[in-house]
Amino acid sequence: MQRPAASGADSAEVKSYLRLQQRRVDAKLESVMPPADTYPEVVHEAMRYSLFAGGKRVRPALALATAEALDGDEEASLQLACALELIHTYSLIHDDLPAMDDDDYRRGLPTSHKKFGEGIAILAGNGLMTLAFQLLAEMPGAAVPDSVRLQVITHLCRAIGAATGLIGGQVMDLVSQGKSYTEEEVRYIHSCKTGALIEASVSTAALLCLAPGSARQRLSAYARKVGLCFQIVDDLLDVEGSQSELGKGSQKDALLEKATYPALLGVRRSHEIADRLMRQATRELSFLGSRARMLVGIAAFISSRRY
Amino acid sequence: MQRPAASGADSAEVKSYLRLQQRRVDAKLESVMPPADTYPEVVHEAMRYSLFAGGKRVRPALALATAEALDGDEEASLQLACALELIHTYSLIHDDLPAMDDDDYRRGLPTSHKKFGEGIAILAGNGLMTLAFQLLAEMPGAAVPDSVRLQVITHLCRAIGAATGLIGGQVMDLVSQGKSYTEEEVRYIHSCKTGALIEASVSTAALLCLAPGSARQRLSAYARKVGLCFQIVDDLLDVEGSQSELGKGSQKDALLEKATYPALLGVRRSHEIADRLMRQATRELSFLGSRARMLVGIAAFISSRRY
Numbered sequence: 001m002q003r004p005a006a007s008g009a010d011s012a013e014v015k016s017y018l019r020l021q022q023r024r025v026d027a028k029l030e031s032v033m034p035p036a037d038t039y040p041e042v043v044h045e046a047m048r049y050s051l052f053a054g055g056k057r058v059r060p061a062l063a064l065a066t067a068e069a070l071d072g073d074e075e076a077s078l079q080l081a082c083a084l085e086l087i088h089t090y091s092l093i094h095d096d097l098p099a100m101d102d103d104d105y106r107r108g109l110p111t112s113h114k115k116f117g118e119g120i121a122i123l124a125g126n127g128l129m130t131l132a133f134q135l136l137a138e139m140p141g142a143a144v145p146d147s148v149r150l151q152v153i154t155h156l157c158r159a160i161g162a163a164t165g166l167i168g169g170q171v172m173d174l175v176s177q178g179k180s181y182t183e184e185e186v187r188y189i190h191s192c193k194t195g196a197l198i199e200a201s202v203s204t205a206a207l208l209c210l211a212p213g214s215a216r217q218r219l220s221a222y223a224r225k226v227g228l229c230f231q232i233v234d235d236l237l238d239v240e241g242s243q244s245e246l247g248k249g250s251q252k253d254a255l256l257e258k259a260t261y262p263a264l265l266g267v268r269r270s271h272e273i274a275d276r277l278m279r280q281a282t283r284e285l286s287f288l289g290s291r292a293r294m295l296v297g298i299a300a301f302i303s304s305r306r307y
Numbered sequence: 308m309q310r311p312a313a314s315g316a317d318s319a320e321v322k323s324y325l326r327l328q329q330r331r332v333d334a335k336l337e338s339v340m341p342p343a344d345t346y347p348e349v350v351h352e353a354m355r356y357s358l359f360a361g362g363k364r365v366r367p368a369l370a371l372a373t374a375e376a377l378d379g380d381e382e383a384s385l386q387l388a389c390a391l392e393l394i395h396t397y398s399l400i401h402d403d404l405p406a407m408d409d410d411d412y413r414r415g416l417p418t419s420h421k422k423f424g425e426g427i428a429i430l431a432g433n434g435l436m437t438l439a440f441q442l443l444a445e446m447p448g449a450a451v452p453d454s455v456r457l458q459v460i461t462h463l464c465r466a467i468g469a470a471t472g473l474i475g476g477q478v479m480d481l482v483s484q485g486k487s488y489t490e491e492e493v494r495y496i497h498s499c500k501t502g503a504l505i506e507a508s509v510s511t512a513a514l515l516c517l518a519p520g521s522a523r524q525r526l527s528a529y530a531r532k533v534g535l536c537f538q539i540v541d542d543l544l545d546v547e548g549s550q551s552e553l554g555k556g557s558q559k560d561a562l563l564e565k566a567t568y569p570a571l572l573g574v575r576r577s578h579e580i581a582d583r584l585m586r587q588a589t590r591e592l593s594f595l596g597s598r599a600r601m602l603v604g605i606a607a608f609i610s611s612r613r614y
């Protein structure tokens with residue numbers, strides 16, 4: 001008999017879990033980041049400015065919840081979580097640049113290049129990416145074989161690379177601006193630009209926990225659906241939200257004629273797809289039984305978030 | 308009795324060696340780079356455009372000559388050599404951007420952002436850096452323990468990072484433009500922006516070869532002196548050279564009032580320092596005996612190069 005989809009933690013529990021993990025991740029980031037007065041100060045200040053700008057730490061939370069479901073090494077998964085957030089922050093800084101999305105605000109604050117200038121913003125992004133790889137190479141956890149640390153790095157490189165990852169998504173996002181685009185292009189942009197790092201957050205955590213291939217496949221499928229759902233909801237919030245709620249310019253995507261699901265399929269159909277993806281993601285985790293509670297709860301939270 | 312400084316390969320031999328290694332590295336780079344028609348094409352085209360623009364492959368040659376002197380794994384050191392060149396190329400693309408040095412030409416060709424636009428240039432640089440880490444994580448060589456692969460990544464991350472590496476050097480270079488600067492700042496910029504990656508080219512190759520700590524220290528000292536010498540000669544060529552020989556705008560540094568040795572100490576004294584560094588570098592390798600021939604020859608070649 002197929003096991004039913006696991007029931008998830010309720011919304012209040014998820015919110016409290018996310019706050020808890022956010023505090024853990026922020027404390028760890030504080031300890032691994034060079035102090036703001038590290039020479040040359042301006043770039044370290046810029047790295048910290050974007051890193052500690054109130055991010056929700058969704059990717060770290062997914063990695064940590066995966067590691068908890070699989071009973072993985074706590075120290076190693078926390079360090080992985082930090083590396084994921086450094087990579088995410090690097091991608092945001094570069095994405096906001098005038099040569100890319102040209103955004104002046106992010107999370108209610110001036111973007112990195114508005115505050116520090118373009119040169120320092122580019123270099124701060126590069127510094128964060130470099131530090132992420134250093135954290136991965138120096139990952140603690142006696143139970144984690146070195147071969148697995150290397151696999152984690154390989155997986156992440158693919159997830160953020162030019163061919164199948166984040167950079168590829170940013171490229172297509174950039175060249176699609178102001179053009180008409182196919183559903184295939186929209187799907188590529190979303191699956192690379194947002195999906196790949198979310199998938200990697202879950203998959204690399206599962207790797208660290210030495211999960212068998214079959215479990216990693218199911219978790220990867222879960223994460224790909226959650227990632228796509230996350231991006232669709234993000235697009236919907238951009239259409240439906242207001243600047244004050246989001247802390248950034250809303251309806252920006254429409255002005256740029258960017259590749260989004262609401263633009264392509266309409267708002268109602270996008271909502272339907274997001275809901276379906278959340279249910280499908282949940283079903284992938286049936287093999288985990290009650291250990292899937294928080295991952296299921298996070299998927300539901302992501303599909304219904306309002307900010 | 309202290310061994311005398313090893314005698315080096317002569318200039319013709321070094322040139323022929325560099326051409327040979329350049330061909331080996333180019334062939335390997337061709338095989339590890341995604342083809343230019345990899346989707347999304349424009350970023351892969353841009354990555355290849357800068358990577359195959361006729362670079363001298365100095366860093367790969369230093370890594371390969373080190374590995375040969377220490378009888379290291381050929382496959383592993385060739386893959387390391389490629390990763391070093393990817394990182395070097397990423398740093399050049401970003402350094403040429405309007406927000407940084409704002410260079411229109413590099414090696415006689417339009418710079419990446421002039422040809423592909425700033426957004427794609429930034430992303431091509433990011434793609435090269437990411438691919439470099441992937442090559443390091445997937446490094447072949449059965450004789451190389453995984454723990455050593457991780458140490459190589461850590462060492463490189465420090466060498467190209469914001470605090471003590473390449474990014475830090477670029478930051479200080481950027482903020483020093485148009486200001487007066489101290490000898491200490493010039494030294495920091497040079498040792499980080501050029502020196503750290505040259506040091507890492509030799510040190511990571513020595514790590515791969517499982518060289519003992521004492522040998523790695525001597526090789527690191529050799530490489531730091533060669534790196535500084537390389538940069539001083541680069542600055543001197545900028546003062547003395549012409550655009551046609553260099554393939555880029557000459558006297559650019561003086562116009563920008565940038566931190567250089569000739570600006571600080573004068574041309575003659577800079578020549579003297581470069582020569583002294585070359586001799587000191589050579590002496591560090593006495594422990595290698597005749598196996599140091601090519602490394603000694605490369606140091607002499609770098610100190611006397613005219614392009």
